[in-house]
Amino acid sequence: MATLRGSRLYSLLHMTTTIRQLPADDPAQVAAFEALIAAGESIEPKDWMPARYRSQLTRMMSQHAHSEVVGMLPEGNWITRAPSLRRKQSLIAKVQDEAGHGLYIYCGTETLGVDRFDLFNQLLDGTAKYSSIFNYPTLSWADMGVIGWLVDGAAIVNQTVLAKTSYGPYARAMVRICKEENFHKRQGYEICTVLANGTPAQRAMLQDAVDRFWWPSLMMFGPSDTNSLNSGELLRWKVKRKTNDELRQRFVNLTIPQAQALGITVPDPDLRFDPETKNWVFGEIDWSEFQQVISGNGPCNRERLEARRKAHDDGQWVREAASAHAAKRARKTEAA
Amino acid sequence: MASAHDADDVGIAAGEAKAGDRPVAGPSRGPRLGAPLVEYLLRLGDDRLILGHRLSEWCGHGPILEEDIALSNFALDLIGQAASILRLAGEVEGAGRDEDALAYFRDGVQYRNCLLVEQPRGDFGDTIVRQFLFDAYSVLLWEALLGAPHAGLAAIAAKAIKEDRYHLRHSSEWVVRLGDGTEESHVRVQGSLDRLWRYTGELFEADAIDQGVAGEGIVVDHRALKARWDQLVDEVLDRATLVRPADGPTQRGGRVGRHTEHLGHLLATMQSVARAHPGARW
Amino acid sequence: MAEPTGPTDSHWPLWEVFTQGNVGEPFEHAGSLHATDAEHALQNARDVYARRGEAMNLWVVPSTAITASAPSDAGPFFDPGNDKAYRHPQFYKAPRGIRVF
Numbered sequence: 001m002a003t004l005r006g007s008r009l010y011s012l013l014h015m016t017t018t019i020r021q022l023p024a025d026d027p028a029q030v031a032a033f034e035a036l037i038a039a040g041e042s043i044e045p046k047d048w049m050p051a052r053y054r055s056q057l058t059r060m061m062s063q064h065a066h067s068e069v070v071g072m073l074p075e076g077n078w079i080t081r082a083p084s085l086r087r088k089q090s091l092i093a094k095v096q097d098e099a100g101h102g103l104y105i106y107c108g109t110e111t112l113g114v115d116r117f118d119l120f121n122q123l124l125d126g127t128a129k130y131s132s133i134f135n136y137p138t139l140s141w142a143d144m145g146v147i148g149w150l151v152d153g154a155a156i157v158n159q160t161v162l163a164k165t166s167y168g169p170y171a172r173a174m175v176r177i178c179k180e181e182n183f184h185k186r187q188g189y190e191i192c193t194v195l196a197n198g199t200p201a202q203r204a205m206l207q208d209a210v211d212r213f214w215w216p217s218l219m220m221f222g223p224s225d226t227n228s229l230n231s232g233e234l235l236r237w238k239v240k241r242k243t244n245d246e247l248r249q250r251f252v253n254l255t256i257p258q259a260q261a262l263g264i265t266v267p268d269p270d271l272r273f274d275p276e277t278k279n280w281v282f283g284e285i286d287w288s289e290f291q292q293v294i295s296g297n298g299p300c301n302r303e304r305l306e307a308r309r310k311a312h313d314d315g316q317w318v319r320e321a322a323s324a325h326a327a328k329r330a331r332k333t334e335a336a
Numbered sequence: 337m338a339s340a341h342d343a344d345d346v347g348i349a350a351g352e353a354k355a356g357d358r359p360v361a362g363p364s365r366g367p368r369l370g371a372p373l374v375e376y377l378l379r380l381g382d383d384r385l386i387l388g389h390r391l392s393e394w395c396g397h398g399p400i401l402e403e404d405i406a407l408s409n410f411a412l413d414l415i416g417q418a419a420s421i422l423r424l425a426g427e428v429e430g431a432g433r434d435e436d437a438l439a440y441f442r443d444g445v446q447y448r449n450c451l452l453v454e455q456p457r458g459d460f461g462d463t464i465v466r467q468f469l470f471d472a473y474s475v476l477l478w479e480a481l482l483g484a485p486h487a488g489l490a491a492i493a494a495k496a497i498k499e500d501r502y503h504l505r506h507s508s509e510w511v512v513r514l515g516d517g518t519e520e521s522h523v524r525v526q527g528s529l530d531r532l533w534r535y536t537g538e539l540f541e542a543d544a545i546d547q548g549v550a551g552e553g554i555v556v557d558h559r560a561l562k563a564r565w566d567q568l569v570d571e572v573l574d575r576a577t578l579v580r581p582a583d584g585p586t587q588r589g590g591r592v593g594r595h596t597e598h599l600g601h602l603l604a605t606m607q608s609v610a611r612a613h614p615g616a617r618w
Numbered sequence: 619m620a621e622p623t624g625p626t627d628s629h630w631p632l633w634e635v636f637t638q639g640n641v642g643e644p645f646e647h648a649g650s651l652h653a654t655d656a657e658h659a660l661q662n663a664r665d666v667y668a669r670r671g672e673a674m675n676l677w678v679v680p681s682t683a684i685t686a687s688a689p690s691d692a693g694p695f696f697d698p699g700n701d702k703a704y705r706h707p708q709f710y711k712a713p714r715g716i717r718v719f
Contacts, residue, residue, distance in 0.1 A: 046688055069401065076396035080389065083609040083618045084436045085419045088392070089412055095395050096408035100666055103401050107650040110632065116652065117629050141609050141618075173649070180670070191618075199616050307397065315399025317524065318460045321517025323630065326654035328516065400630075402651055402662040409665050506661055513654070 025050045037238050042168040045111040053237055054112055057167050060239065061109040062119045067131035068102035069123070070304050074138040075147060083141060090187045091144060097184065101177045108169040124309050132290065133216050135298030142195055142202075142209035148188015150210075150217040150255065156181055157251045158221065166238040189258065196262040203264075210259070211267045218282070219290045221248040227287075249279055256280045367592040372548025374429045375448060377489070378438070379545070379591055381421035382449035385439060386599070387470060388414030389606060393457045403460075406506060410467070413499040417492065424488045440610035444600045445593040452535035454590070454599040458528065461521070464510045465528040471504035472568045473539045476561050485553035508572045515576025522577065529573075530581050537586030540565070545591070632681040633659040635666070637673035645677055653678075 029048050036043065043049055072095045079095065082088035106116045122128035133151055138144070156178065163174040195206040222244040225231060234240040242250075256273075259266055270283030292298065369375050391411035398404030422435035433441075452470060457463050478497035484490045514525040540562040573580050589595065610618075630652040636645040648667040653659035659678040668676065687695055703709045 046686070072396035072404075079392045079395050080605050081609050083440070083613075083616075085385075085415060085422075085439055086436075087618055089415055089419075092392050092395060092408050092412055092415070096405055096412070096669070099396075099398075099401050099404045099408070100669065103405070103651060103666055104649055106401075107632075110650070115629070176649075194617055199613060201613060202616055311397040311399070314397075314459065315403075317518070317520050318399035318403075318514070319630070321521030322513045322654045322658070323517075324521075325513040325517040326658070329655060400652070402653065402666060405669075406662065406665045409669070502664075509657060509661065513658075 025052075034237075037166050041166075042171060043166050044168045052233065053239070056234060056237075057170065057239060058109060058112050058114055060234075061105055061112070061170055062114070062122070063129050063131075065102045065105035065109060065119065066123045066128055067134065068098045068105065070130045070134045070308065072098045072102075073304055073307055074134055074136070074300075075144060077138045078141060078144050081141070082144070087144075087191070090183075094148070094184050094187065097180050101173075101180070104173040104176060105170075108173045111169045120312065124305065124312055126296065126305060129294065131220060132293040132298060133213075133220050134304060135293050135301045136212065136216050137300050139212070140205050140209060142191075142205040143213070145188050145191030145195060145206065146209040146213045148184055148186075149192050149258070150188075150213050151220070152181060152184040152188055153255060154217050154220045154251050156185055157247050157254070161241045161247065164238075164241055192262055196264065206262070207264050210264055214266045214268070215285065215289075216293075218248055218252070218285055219293075221245070221251065223287070223290070224285075252280045252282055253278075367594065369545065369592065371429070372545050373486075373552060373554075374425055375545045376549045376554065377421055377425035377428060378448040379450075381418045381425055381435075381438070382447050383453050383470075383474075384414040384421065385418035386447070386449045386602065387453040387467075388412075388418060389602060390453065390455075390457045391463070391467075394463065399460050407463070410503050410506075413496075413503070417496045417499070420492050420495075424492070427488075436610070440607045444595055444603055447590075447593060447595065447599060447603070449590050449595075449599075450535065450538045451587055451590040451596055452532065452539065454596060454602060455532065455535065456598055459524065461514055461525040461528040462532070464507055464514060465525060466532055467503065468507040468511045468572065469532060469536055469569065470539075471500055471507050472565050472572075473536075473561075474500045475504050476564050476568075477556065480556045480561065481554070489554065511572055511578070512576045515573070515578040525576075526578055529578055533581040534584055534587045537583065538588040538590060541586075541588060541591070543591065630654050633663070633678045634681050634684060635659075635663040636677040636679070637663075637667055638675040638677075639672060641674050645675070648672075650681060 030050055033043075033047075033049060033053075036047075043053075075091060075095050075098075079088065079091050082091050106119060109119060110116055119128070123130065133154075138147070159174050159178050159181070163171055163178055165171045165174065192206055195202040222228060225243045225245045228244055231240065231243060235243065256266070256271070268283045270281070272281050273279075274281050293301070296302075388411045391407050391414065394404065394407045395411070396404065398407055418439070419435045422438045426433040426435060426438055452466060455462075455466065458466075475497060478493045478500060481489060481493040482497065484493065511525070514521045516522070540558045542556075542558045546556070546558070570580060587596075590599075610616075631654075632650050633653055634650050635648045637648045638645045648663075651659065651662050651666050653662050656678060660676060663676050663678050664673075667673065
């Protein structure tokens with residue numbers, strides 16, 4: 001029934017089965033499921049889905065949510081130093097949006113039958129992954145511009161495609177997020193523009209930030225297609241709609257003209273325009289650095305997780321107090 | 337003359353005066369303040385800027401994601417209020433300073449915020465108790481200023497009161513949750529209240545600046561304000577099972593630029609980028 | 619996995635949030651969030667789902683309070699509504715040249 005499948009109400013049915021309890025997939029059900037996907041239908045929480053689909057989505061969505069939440073830290077680092085009240089406000093609003101986006105996606109993930117609390121714990125104990133970009137330090141105010149421009153720019157390229165993902169709750173969260181993130185990239189590029197037209201010190205600050213964030217931004221699209229373990233299955237189920245390399249190329253093509261407009265360079269001597277493919281061809285990504293950061297040895301992995309753990313631990317008494325108070329209140333209402 | 341004088345300093349005997357010295361007796365015992373309306377607006381604006389800044393320190397570090405978002409909203413409301421008020425202060429002053437010049441290029445002794453708002457963010461209990469004590473004051477103050485004959489100020493009050501009423505609703509609910517939550521939360525938040533209480537008296541003190549703006553029709557009855565604040569605070573503390581601290585000696589000075597040491601560190605952080613690049617646009 | 623029956627430790631119950639964009643418009647599901655009680659949920663919903671003035675009114679409902687139809691019901695549940703053409707105005711003919719509505 002198209003109207004119900006498309007309705008927002010439908011998305012709030014929360015699965016109560018865990019992944020492990022699911023029986024082995026019945027081939028007939030898999031075939032029916034794949035037919036639905038092929039017909040371009042979206043999958044909703046109560047629909048039957050292969051165990052792998054559920055677990056892949058849980059992994060992807062929770063990684064995405066973790067990235068939003070950890071992503072608050074590098075930019076949060078400059079909120080107290082933003083050089084004008086207007087910049088301070090837009091940076092707070094942006095970091096706040098990231099908390100909101102983390103929350104939307106966690107809630108979307110909960111429709112797959114997992115609890116946000118458990119997902120948090122996986123982040124805090126280091127078993128869950130998040131985007132490697134947030135393990136780089138923010139060293140100057142220009143980083144706020146460059147993160148908005150490059151990092152959010154890359155995220156938007158990714159998310160615009162994810163808004164068409166086959167899982168309904170994820171797609172709907174993405175539509176909302178993409179709408180809100182339009183301002184993130186614009187505020188970032190605006191900061192860059194002002195710096196590019198500013199004093200020599202401001203221009204140097206901008207170039208330095210681009211030099212540091214260019215390659216990590218390209219790594220945000222994940223491993224090259226030839227080395228991406230999860231891609232085939234995810235593409236077949238339309239969880240992902242484009243390959244990592246396709247998205248990376250699209251990002252570079254979009255970004256280089258913007259860099260030219262700013263009058264800055266990107267740190268890649270091999271970069272050239274290929275008139276035949278109309279692509280900006282870029283040099284080899286240092287995948288060993290990517291692996292290092294992914295496996296926990298980036299410049300700030302430790303600090304980011306420690307900051308999240310501290311916030312969580314420091315907040316324990318607050319959450320307990322709120323729970324205890326609600327329980328007291330409920331008892332009073334019952335007694336009355 | 338001054339340089340020769342300095343070199344001779346050690347040679348001057350106690351009590352000895354030299355002909356030609358500049359007068360050493362200052363004009364008054366008190367701090368040197370500007371025009372009343374400018375001073376008054378700086379007090380209003382600085383309170384909100386400093387408190388907003390303290391709240392923004394929570395961004396990314398809140399006890400739960402939902403609360404992170406709420407505290408950021410408060411910070412945004414307060415910094416937005418501060419920007420409007422400081423802009424107005426700059427216009428009234430007429431010396432060509434805008435809100436950013438006032439925020440980023442005044443030193444601590446030129447700041448006019450109350451001591452309560454500059455205290456460190458502390459734990460979540462400290463933050464919430466401070467917020468509640470300030471919100472209750474702020475809502476009542478805006479109510480009094482809604483009818484101010486100064487059109488700019490009345491317009492700011494009309495917008496700010498909506499924001500602050502919501503802040504008060506949120507912060508008082510949290511005071512109740514923490515006060516009447518667990519044993520640990522009760523002890524913690526009672527401690528926050530006891531520590532911060534000595535900074536609340538300053539909120540209700542009227543001085544020459546208040547008398548000065550009264551001439552322009554901005555009249556706030558501080559005694560009535562305090563009475564209503566007491567009532568509001570008592571109600572919430574009662575629901576929270578918290579004990580209202582006794583009114584001991586009040587810490588004051590923020591209104592005339594005599595701050596606690598915390599403000600200097602806050603400003604050193606806040607102003608660092610702007611001051612490293614004087615004249616730059618951002 | 620058992621649904622949380624009430625607030626325990628850090629597990630705050632889940633609430634579904636519905637927003638009304640303008641007075642007179644229907645309420646739409648916006649998403650969900652965690653909160654200890656209804657007032658808390660309402661305040662969180664305001665900050666999480668109405669930061670950009672998206673809502674004039676909010677509803678919060680405990681997620682556990684919602685009963686929903688199942689996909690497997692879709693046929694028997696809804697198909698019978700499909701062949702009742704007489705429920706739609708197009709079923710009825712008006713004389714040519716007369717504007718009935």
